[in-house]
Amino acid sequence: MTEVLSELSPARKAVAAASRVVVKVGSSSLTTAAGGLAPARLNALVDAIASRQERGSQIVLVSSGAIAAGLAPLGVQRRPKDLATQQAAASVGQLALAHAYAASFERYHLTVGQVLLTADDVVRRSHYRNAQRTLSRLLALGVVPVVNENDTVATDEIRFGDNDRLAALVAHLVMADALILLSDVDSLYDGDPRKGDARRIAEVTGPSDVEGVRAGRTGASGLGTGGMASKLAAARLAASAGIPVLLASAEQAAAALGPADVGTAFAVTGPRLSARRFWLGHAAGAAGRLWLDDGAVTAVVRGRRSLLAAGITAVDGEFDAGDVVELVDVEDRVVARGVVAFDAEELPALIGRSSHELPPEQRREVVHADDLVPLRFL
Numbered sequence: 001m002t003e004v005l006s007e008l009s010p011a012r013k014a015v016a017a018a019s020r021v022v023v024k025v026g027s028s029s030l031t032t033a034a035g036g037l038a039p040a041r042l043n044a045l046v047d048a049i050a051s052r053q054e055r056g057s058q059i060v061l062v063s064s065g066a067i068a069a070g071l072a073p074l075g076v077q078r079r080p081k082d083l084a085t086q087q088a089a090a091s092v093g094q095l096a097l098a099h100a101y102a103a104s105f106e107r108y109h110l111t112v113g114q115v116l117l118t119a120d121d122v123v124r125r126s127h128y129r130n131a132q133r134t135l136s137r138l139l140a141l142g143v144v145p146v147v148n149e150n151d152t153v154a155t156d157e158i159r160f161g162d163n164d165r166l167a168a169l170v171a172h173l174v175m176a177d178a179l180i181l182l183s184d185v186d187s188l189y190d191g192d193p194r195k196g197d198a199r200r201i202a203e204v205t206g207p208s209d210v211e212g213v214r215a216g217r218t219g220a221s222g223l224g225t226g227g228m229a230s231k232l233a234a235a236r237l238a239a240s241a242g243i244p245v246l247l248a249s250a251e252q253a254a255a256a257l258g259p260a261d262v263g264t265a266f267a268v269t270g271p272r273l274s275a276r277r278f279w280l281g282h283a284a285g286a287a288g289r290l291w292l293d294d295g296a297v298t299a300v301v302r303g304r305r306s307l308l309a310a311g312i313t314a315v316d317g318e319f320d321a322g323d324v325v326e327l328v329d330v331e332d333r334v335v336a337r338g339v340v341a342f343d344a345e346e347l348p349a350l351i352g353r354s355s356h357e358l359p360p361e362q363r364r365e366v367v368h369a370d371d372l373v374p375l376r377f378l
């Protein structure tokens with residue numbers, strides 16, 4: 001093992017050595033095209049997880065597949081487009097999925113616990129802490145948490161949308177040392193490999209490695225959501241928050257959870273954030289936007305300084321002091337998020353003005369540096 005590890009990139013070594021790992025598996029890797037569970041594939045995944053657990057790691061499994069697994073029992077041919085039928089399929093399928101995992105892990109005398117999360121569970125800070133407590137207790141008890149979105153109650157407006165992002169959020173929530181995304185494709189390519197010649201990308205260490213990559217939004221099976229685009233976004237999110245990522249195919253689960261010498265490895269691109277700063281930067285719902293001039297962007301993003309009224313050019317949204325807002329540059333890119341110290345209606349009279357021009361009671365930072373998270377993606 002030591003010999004193999006020494007030949008690997010730092011990101012692969014980190015994934016192979018991680019003591020707490022979040023593994024995400026997509027619908028297409030667990031179900032058949034006809035829309036039912038594929039027990040042999042599910043068992044192979046569980047074999048790989050049990051083996052890693054046996055070697056001393058703790059695993060959180062984020063598993064898609066509820067909707068796909070519910071199709072066959074309901075006699076539905078294709079993934080339904082309407083929300084109500086998706087929810088009905090998820091209701092039936094999640095039960096089948098949980099049952100299949102419980103039986104499969106039982107082969108190794110491992111207990112599973114089901115955790116169904118809604119977007120609210122990470123958007124609201126108190127819910128976020130609650131989910132964190134539950135997952136950490138499950139892990140302490142030696143249970144394998146099996147996480148999915150609570151599809152039966154999630155509506156279009158409040159959905160995570162895809163489990164890749166959910167997995168990145170859960171990885172930070174449980175303070176994982178690595179995230180492994182398992183799909184039906186063996187790696188990231190510079191274009192969709194189904195559509196002709198595409199070059200495999202083995203290592204992603206910075207922006208230049210993914211420049212020009214075309215990542216599709218739909219998968220081959222029509223069973224999952226998000227395609228490679230959501231996997232790439234989730235990998236970048238986790239890597240930017242200090243968590244190395246391995247993207248591989250579910251068929252290669254044993255190698256991905258073993259020596260990590262397959263797939264695409266994403267090196268970390270930013271420091272580990274505290275739970276509060278991660279929540280602020282990536283999970284909290286934003287109630288408004290503040291547009292910044294170039295000087296303010298530099299001060300806030302590079303200089304890690306507080307945002308003052310003088311650097312703000314425009315305001316949008318209905319927010320109160322204490323809400324989370326996005327800070328946007330002149331090209332409409334979100335460059336940071338933070339807790340705003342003024343109500344929305346107070347700001348138009350203040351923006352663009354230096355502190356000494358403001359009345360004493362309003363002479364304070366609009367977003368204090370301690371409440372502000374610059375967004376650094378690959």
Ligand SMILES: Nc1ncnc2c1ncn2[C@@H]1O[C@H](COP(=O)(O)OP(=O)(O)O)[C@@H](O)[C@H]1O
Nearest residue numbers: 026027028183189191192215216219224227228
């Ligand atoms: N640049 C790319 N690199 C690799 N795969 C890609 C790329 N663009 C699109 N894809 C497609 O994305 C699919 C994986 O997405 P999806 O089916 O949603 O996965 P899952 O169900 O595992 O979440 C692959 O089958 C592949 O054809």
Ligand SMILES: N[C@@H](CCC(=O)OP(=O)(O)O)C(=O)O
Nearest residue numbers: 027065066067162163224225
């Ligand atoms: N929560 C949904 C899965 C959503 C999803 O992201 O699916 P996938 O793209 O297969 O990971 C389900 O269990 O059907």
